[in-house]
Amino acid sequence: MIKVRVVEVGGSRMSYRETGDAGGPAVVLLHGGGSDASTWDRFAGVLAAAGRRVIAPDLPGHGGTARFRSYSLAGYRDAVTGLLDVLALDRPALVGHSLGAHTASLVAQERPDGVSRLVLEDPPAPARDGVATAVLSPARVTLLFAGALLRRRRYHPTALTSAIRELRRPDPGWWDRLPAITAPTLVLSGGPTSHLPPDRLADAAARIPGAEFVTIPVGHRIHSLAPDRFAAVVAPFLLLSDR
Template sequence: MSPLSYRDSGGAGSPVVLLHGGASSAATWDRFGAALAAAGRRTIAVDLRGHGGSPRAATYPLTGFRDDVTGLLDVLGLDRIALVGHSLGAHTASLVAQACPDRVSHLVLEELPVPGGLSGRRFLLPALLLLAARRGFDPRAMISVVRQLSAPDPAWWDRLASITAPTLVVSGGPRSHIPPARLAEVTRAIPAARLVTIPVGHRVHSLDPARFHAAVVPFLT
């Protein structure tokens, strides 16, 4: 597949790679990216395959999203990064941190969809609500992702123990379709993880940017 589209703030600061959720794009991180830049960090906000300016793909395996991101890191010559992901981007970030623990200095998993821990219909609902206003993604991507995340994945759970980076798991609380109890399980499975709850729903970084920034920026810096 062709290289991913991304937004690079430039600068000499330590890099933070930002991965959006399904049916979204790199633009969702504009406000948070500005906060990180103000803290002296370089940000790279990525359009995942099938989203934004990145190419549409023939298939959308979850490991494909991971490999796209690690390939971009190679192209950019980034050996060690902080990694922030929301929803689908959080799952992708978890796969990168499992496969390449030495490349991830800090990990933020916002509203991570846990394999087998939610129904496909409930997970798809937010994407369908966004679809009317946003056409910048391949609907086949979400159909494929929902199908894969609706199935249990014991190996994914086992590999959480291989994540060595300090990890912040962000829950949107009971207003979200991601069960907070499952995110608590994820937190316990990652050796150096802690959980923060900002009870505003699934899109924490958009719905309450002030509290999201207050929790995440100091963690990364």
């Protein structure tokens, strides 16, 4: 059974969904931009059945979590680390999709000893250097804005546009910090139909010590478009510590 809870993190309201064994190893699931924690309900059930405590927060500006005037990638990171502290989660596994994957990578870079396992599903890797690049195509941005108008209660459009703007800028520092990640890591690519270039994701995975790189060629939203294939790859990776 999934329960929706609200806590205060850094003086602001943060909503999260919880299911599974309260005493089991924790897995934190981070959704993508323009989504919310409910996107993980099906996969959360898989992990709960395996004895995990599953926490899926709404990121700032999304779902039941507080809205702000401005957002930053560092702010998403700080919200997640703040939640980990408030809930006293001991070395949880992190699974993130898109914006949530980038956020998970930032948490793992900042707290290398505080993450037990890391799964990055089609993470938006910024350019290392040179000019700004399109993290999303113009057509994709138009669709997201249309969705924002229809689902204002679900997420704050500025939360998404701010992330896109920041991710379009080259960030050599993010690349330089990837080798600091010590958690066993799995990087998933949605393949050629995703708007995120698979070769860049492969390069990012190569910079994380011992990381695995797997392609499930269904597009950007792997866990939604191919939930059984996603679970077949990710759940065993997360449960390896039981063996």
